[in-house]
Structures are given as C-alpha cells and as structure tokens.
Amino acid sequence: MSAYAAIVWRELRRAWSTGGLALPLIFFLLVAILFPFAVGPDGKLLARIAPGVIWAAALLAALLPVERLVSPDLESGVLDQLAVRGIPDAGVAAAKVAGHWLGFAPALLVATVIASGLLQLPGAALGPLLLALLIGTPGLAALGVATAALVSGLRGAGALAGLVMLPFAVPLLIFGATADQPGALKLLGAVSLLLVAGCPFVAGAAVRMGRS
Amino acid sequence: MNALALRGVACLRGGRLLFEGLDLALAPGEAALVTGPNGVGKSSLIRIAAGLLAPAAGTVECTGDRALMAEAPALDSELPLAAALNFWAGLDGRREVVPDVLASLDLGPLAQVPVRMLSTGQRRRAALARVVASAAPIWLLDEPANGLDTASVALLEGLIAGHRAAGGIALVATHLPITLPDAREVAL
Numbered sequence: 001m002s003a004y005a006a007i008v009w010r011e012l013r014r015a016w017s018t019g020g021l022a023l024p025l026i027f028f029l030l031v032a033i034l035f036p037f038a039v040g041p042d043g044k045l046l047a048r049i050a051p052g053v054i055w056a057a058a059l060l061a062a063l064l065p066v067e068r069l070v071s072p073d074l075e076s077g078v079l080d081q082l083a084v085r086g087i088p089d090a091g092v093a094a095a096k097v098a099g100h101w102l103g104f105a106p107a108l109l110v111a112t113v114i115a116s117g118l119l120q121l122p123g124a125a126l127g128p129l130l131l132a133l134l135i136g137t138p139g140l141a142a143l144g145v146a147t148a149a150l151v152s153g154l155r156g157a158g159a160l161a162g163l164v165m166l167p168f169a170v171p172l173l174i175f176g177a178t179a180d181q182p183g184a185l186k187l188l189g190a191v192s193l194l195l196v197a198g199c200p201f202v203a204g205a206a207v208r209m210g211r212s
Numbered sequence: 213m214n215a216l217a218l219r220g221v222a223c224l225r226g227g228r229l230l231f232e233g234l235d236l237a238l239a240p241g242e243a244a245l246v247t248g249p250n251g252v253g254k255s256s257l258i259r260i261a262a263g264l265l266a267p268a269a270g271t272v273e274c275t276g277d278r279a280l281m282a283e284a285p286a287l288d289s290e291l292p293l294a295a296a297l298n299f300w301a302g303l304d305g306r307r308e309v310v311p312d313v314l315a316s317l318d319l320g321p322l323a324q325v326p327v328r329m330l331s332t333g334q335r336r337r338a339a340l341a342r343v344v345a346s347a348a349p350i351w352l353l354d355e356p357a358n359g360l361d362t363a364s365v366a367l368l369e370g371l372i373a374g375h376r377a378a379g380g381i382a383l384v385a386t387h388l389p390i391t392l393p394d395a396r397e398v399a400l
Contacts, residue, residue: 003303010288010299017290077284081342084262084280085303211264 003087004095011099018068024061024104025111031057032115043120050119051129052177054112058133059169062104062140066161069100069148070203079207090204093145097200101141109133125180132179132188136172139192142199143168149203153210168195214240214276214349216261216381221270223256230256231400232269238381240349243372243392246385248400254385255283257400258354261383276381279348281356285339289328293319293338296327297345304346313345317367332359337367344371350381357388365390 015021035053036046073079082092109130116126147165151157172195175188215238222232230253236244246254259265260272262280287296294310301307314320317337322330330338336359343351351372357365369391372382384390 006299006302014288014290075284076289077282077286080262080264080282080284081280081286081300082303083264084278086277087303211259212266 003085004091007082007087007092007095008099008102011096012102014068015065015099015103021103021107024064025107027064028057028061028108028111029115031060032118036118046120047122047125050116050121051125051132051179052173053119054115054121054129054133055136055173055177057115058108058112058137059140059166059173061108062137062144063147063162063165065100065104066144066148066151066165067158069096069145070207071148071152071157074152074207074210080211088204089207090200093149093203093207094200096145096203097138097142097196100145101138105133105137105141108137128179128185132176132185135185135189136176136192139172139195140169142195143172146199146202146206149206149210152206214379214381215273216275216350216383217273218261218267219271219273221257221260221272222268223253223260223265224268225253225256229268234270234398236383236396236398238383238396240379240381241376242396243376243382243384243394244396244398245390245392246383246398246400247387250387252400254387254400255354257398258282258352258383258385262352274350276350277346277348278350278352279343279346281339281343281351281353283354283358285327285335285342287327287335287338287342289326291327292324293327293330294323297338297342300342301345304348306345306347309345309347310341313341316344316371317341318364333361333364336360337364340368340371344375349379351375351383353382353384353386355386355388356384357386357390 039045112130112133143165147161150164151160154160171191175184175191178184217237219235221234223230238244246257248254256265260267262278297310298307301310314323319337319341356368372392375382
C-alpha cells in the first residue's frame, strides 16, 4: 500500500514542481474569460451556457498535462523500475490517476467559483455544478492517464492525445453540463466510475505493449 | 534460496532472431558476464532476465528480488540526488541505508546536487547506488561500466565482488572489460 501512496505523492510533487498545477488553472480561467468577450455581456445567455462552458474548459484543462503523465516516466525508466519491483502496471496507472486528480481537481473546483462569477451563473446553480465536477473529474483524470499511456512514445503525442481523449469524454460532458436534470448526476457518476475502473487497465496494457 | 535460471531462452526483436537456446543458471555467489558486439541482444537478455520482456521461447525462473540497472537512470532529474534515491529506497523500505550507499560510491558530497546537474559517470554511479541500496539478491546490470572512469570501474568491480561474497547473484552485460573473478562467460 505504501508503494502506491509513494507513487501518488510523487505524481503530486511533480505536478506542483513543473508548473503542472498552475498552467491548467490559468488555461481554465482564460477559457472562461474568453466566452463573455465572444458571446457578449448578455447575462441571461451567459448564465444559460455557463455550465457547458465550464465543463468544456475543465475538459481542456485536464487534457493539458497529458504529455507529462506517462511519457517522461517511460523514457527515464521509472515504469520499468516499478515493474521490476513487482508493482503491476495497472496499479501504477491507478496511482497516477489518483495523483493526477489530486493535482488538478481541487484547484479546479476553486477556480470554478471564480469562473461562475465571470459567467454570471446564478448562486443556486453553483452547488450542483461543483457537485457534478466533483463526480466527473475523477473520470477525466482516469481518461487522461489512459490517453497518456496510449500515446506515450509517439511523435506528436500532444495533438494525438486530444483526438484520443475528447470523444471518450463526451458522455461526461453531456451528463455533467446538464447536472440539474433529473437522473443526470447518477448517469454522470456511472460514466465516471466506469472510466475510473477501466482506464488503469487500459493504461497498464498500453505500457506493457510498449515494452515489447 | 536465491537463484536465476534461463532455460532455452530465445529473443526475437523486430522480426530478427537475436539468439536462441540460451541456458544459464546462477546460484548464490555466482556471476555471469554477457559480452558481444553492439546489437547482439545483450540489453534484451538483461530485460528478459528482469521480466520486462517475454522471451520468444524458453523460460526464466527467478527466486528472490531483482534490481535492474538499465541505460536510463530512472532518477527524477529535478530532485537532489539523495531525495531521488530516497524515492526508490522508500519503495524498498531501506531509506536508512541511502547515506552510506552514497558514501560507498563516492557520491556523498553530491547528495544535495540536483540529478540533472550530474555528469554522465556520476549519473551511472547514482543508478548503481539505487541497485546497491535495494539489497535485492539478484543484480541485473546493463553496461554498468559505460561512462565510468578507471577508478569507478574498480569501485564497480569491488561492489559486485562484495555482493557475491554476501551470497548475491550478478548478471552483467558489457562491451567494456570488467573483471569478475570466476564469472560465467556468455558470448552472444
């Protein structure tokens, strides 16, 4: 167990020390700021599209650090060293999901409060939106790690990562942005759970395939 | 009892058969020196022995923990050397030995220097320090003498000898001369 905790802690430390924490947040806020400029200062319209904008921004912010999640560890031999110690690749991936989530989600929730002000989201809608992000971001983190493992070692991995990840994130986006509808939160939870449970195995298999 | 045994191992890389029918059994205190020209499969043999690469044929039996020194040092480049080694020593539950191991490899004064500032040879010694600190009975060293100066190669030979004297096993792939007394020679 302590081995997994050490990997999670290492992920967090690397996210903080390489600017991996601040960059996605600034990016997230910038996207939220761009929309009022693009759409115009119509409060009602902004309030209506706010959850969708915030979810799309969160999705892009989660995609941003994908290139540093698996690739550097593959090149520096860290994944091999963990495997030699008998830690399963899927377990390493699960720890990376936890580390990635801790690295961006809590700060993203705080930034959402700021973004909701910029988009004139009514106060009553902020609670459900934060709850939806809390439920959906673990799924985003898992998807990010699986994508990172799939494209690791490839040239132009960053652009490819978007193509691989974004289609799979559509269900999260649909149920997350309509969290005020009945049943949407449950479906969001189901999708997020499926991703969190399945993605570590996908990532582990991708890393194993990469060795041969 | 610790042992490493390869039976009838074949290695296929990119559609090319690098070697086949390789038999090697190492008991405690024994070492094998894998030699041969570039591209003959020395590194692949080490990775097969480490369990990272599946052999195309044959079996690998391993009793006891393995420690691998590959080409990549697997040390976080932004961390000070001692902290980077502490991550692995922490996984192995042996944080307390790191200062002694660093001293034994003449790396004591560099403990607080970030890994990215180290020279090639210093980085190789740091990777060796991770192997020594792990206390794994089976050492798998891929080109450990690369980038080392004469004094460091002597240090490396001394560490392997000490490891074998304590009942350890060493499988060493190298194209540079390393003196290992009574080592099995595997010429690929």
